Amino acid sequence: MTQILMIEVSPRGKDSASRAVADMLAARLTDHYPSAKFVRRDLAAEHLPHLDEITLPAISTKDPAEAERLKEVAHQSDQLTDELLESDVLVIATPMWNFGIPSALKAWIDLVVRPGRTFQYSDGGVLGLAKGKKAILVLASGGVFTGGPWRSWDFVEPYLRQILGFIGIVDVQTVRAEGMNIPDLAADAVSRANKAVGELAL
Numbered sequence: 001m002t003q004i005l006m007i008e009v010s011p012r013g014k015d016s017a018s019r020a021v022a023d024m025l026a027a028r029l030t031d032h033y034p035s036a037k038f039v040r041r042d043l044a045a046e047h048l049p050h051l052d053e054i055t056l057p058a059i060s061t062k063d064p065a066e067a068e069r070l071k072e073v074a075h076q077s078d079q080l081t082d083e084l085l086e087s088d089v090l091v092i093a094t095p096m097w098n099f100g101i102p103s104a105l106k107a108w109i110d111l112v113v114r115p116g117r118t119f120q121y122s123d124g125g126v127l128g129l130a131k132g133k134k135a136i137l138v139l140a141s142g143g144v145f146t147g148g149p150w151r152s153w154d155f156v157e158p159y160l161r162q163i164l165g166f167i168g169i170v171d172v173q174t175v176r177a178e179g180m181n182i183p184d185l186a187a188d189a190v191s192r193a194n195k196a197v198g199e200l201a202l
């Protein structure tokens, strides 16, 4: 059975452009994969831990005794990683904050990008282990980054494509609600993004 994993990040609820577009995408995905299992992770509600002096060894130790001792701590990362590996379609819907991703999304990434689980080094190279998935990025920003003078300030899409590629996810499409802080553009940014959702290759 197809599994769709949707990661939502914005804490702005009904005012969120990325969530509004993600809702439209969810409807299209459900239509396209009627029997799919839909898993939604709301990172604004979940408050995932940052890697700290306990979480980091719990998910990276090579000592079986230490791994056993810290197994409860590793549980959340194990679960999030299993969920990602079991999914066929990954949607990440996120705002741009300070030209990058919110720390809640970075916390999720730090919990799922794991040696031996989602990537491994081999023969001097890196092998992504989360292969064969489609990813769709739904990105909302106050400014415009697809062209113009601010383009090189976008550390959201390049970073997400790079880190997803690192774990083997290379089929990545992007939909943007951009110009949300520019009244002339904001007025129809979400409807333009919703139209782009209709044109995605699913």
Ligand SMILES: Cc1cc2nc3c(=O)[nH]c(=O)nc-3n(C[C@H](O)[C@H](O)[C@H](O)COP(=O)(O)O)c2cc1C
Binding pocket: 010, 011, 012, 015, 016, 017, 018, 019, 094, 095, 096, 097, 098, 099, 100, 140, 141, 142, 143, 144, 180, 181
């Ligand atoms: C803390 C914060 C930082 C932001 N930083 C940027 C930024 O660096 N560049 C930008 O274009 N917009 C920035 N914005 C505007 C948001 O990207 C914009 O409001 C977007 O619609 C947020 O997504 P959402 O509507 O899904 O919450 C920022 C907004 C907040 C609240």
